Amino acid sequence: MDFSTKPTYIKVKDFTVSNEEFELIIDEELQLLKTYPQPSPVNLPKYYESEDYISHTDGKRTLFEKMYQFIKTHSLNKKLNLINSLLPQKGNLLDIGTGTGDFLALAKNAGWKTTGIEPSQKARAISISKGVPFVENVSDIKKTTFDVITMWHVLEHIPNLEQQISELKRILKPNGTIIIAVPNFKSYDAKHYGTFWAAYDVPRHLWHFSKTAIEKLFAKQDLKLIKTLPMVFDSFYVSLLSEKYKTGRMNFFKAFYIGLKSNIKAKQNFEYSSHIYVIKNS
Template identity: 55%
Template structure:
């Protein structure tokens, strides 16, 4: 059923310039995955978030790497195999989370669906699935699993969903302001939005600084805190209900960060740093990545 969208005039007062004004230097980071180019990470104090500058004209070419693992099903290396073992575990946790919501039709939209594994699990457990994935290569992998994905969110017309998920996607969106408005239109009243993003206020982020792999410039255009997520979505009357940890991310990110920092793999040191980050986050709540469960009003 399609519900009439809510009007949110306050959001129209916030322009893209709001995110780019009064920026102060924070860090200089390098794209270790593709280009080896240098980018400034600037801080917006009013939203308590970081902004990557400049934004390249052709962002797509910065995703063209076999190292960009979320768009492949590669299991060639030990690292790939460990990644996929963890992914299978987290897929079960994600399913358990969405199954915990009381929904009308069990309809779900997954944005940035990658190679379709999450939607396949959802489909096998009674969910009515829709997915969006801009990568043609990833869509082809997904198609081989009988999961058909749209290329862009604009292709979804005249429908709303009980649940919308963005697993490590929001940080990639160039037109953040407009995109949040689109999410509002696609979410049913009282629908649930799940947003998972890296947390630049975690211990591992502060430890590795410019080498922190989750900065991932220029693919990550925005770097969020709990304050920024709450502020941005409250403007469209979508409010944070609870915040959950992604504990595996500290180990994965630390492993990559060690490689960037020292030019060699240091799995033991990375594991200890990831462990320390999670232990500190038990007190502060600032895990390496966070899942925000938000509800539409």
């Protein structure tokens, strides 16, 4: 994908680590945004070096962290129920971007043969303590190995997007399933908060997706989008962080209002704050 001549969609700031500003360049045909400039692989890890990067910790230090962990527990069960409903015959499950391992630990206890990939040493250590087995890279996996591959808010972090999707195709069994969850920059909360929208999360988020982008990118590898599902809790979580970035404090009442309004509008246009995409191999 050549973004060299594409226009700027919006300029946004890294509110978590560096306070640096980045451009989001848009491919109009794909309806895909690319963070520019993208940090080199050598420099990218430093942008994750924050105690506030909550997906790499089991912390419950603050009210926000306690709320996050409560919602995470609810979401984990919904994720497992979704997979079980799609594939009642349990098999091999790969989760890319395992974080602290709670999802794979739950899936393993439910009868799935689980494997994880997680680049963060800190998060991986927590996962290993929960009995989660790992491989280092997708390239280490033999072809047609997995019945299900999940990436929960991970695809937006992958530098080489098209190569990653090609690798997913390679290691997926025939008729296997890929489940992707990513933020949606076309949601109401994204438009409301603009440059303060927390789900842009530059430069950790290298890509920013729409429904069109997901369908077209995976279709290039003969992978078919068969179902799109809402993640209704994300609008509240993202709005709460966005309020902090915009005003300097977490306004719970305003964030709840915007999150609720986003979900109400999404009932009409199906542009939720985040979506889950179910994709099938041929």
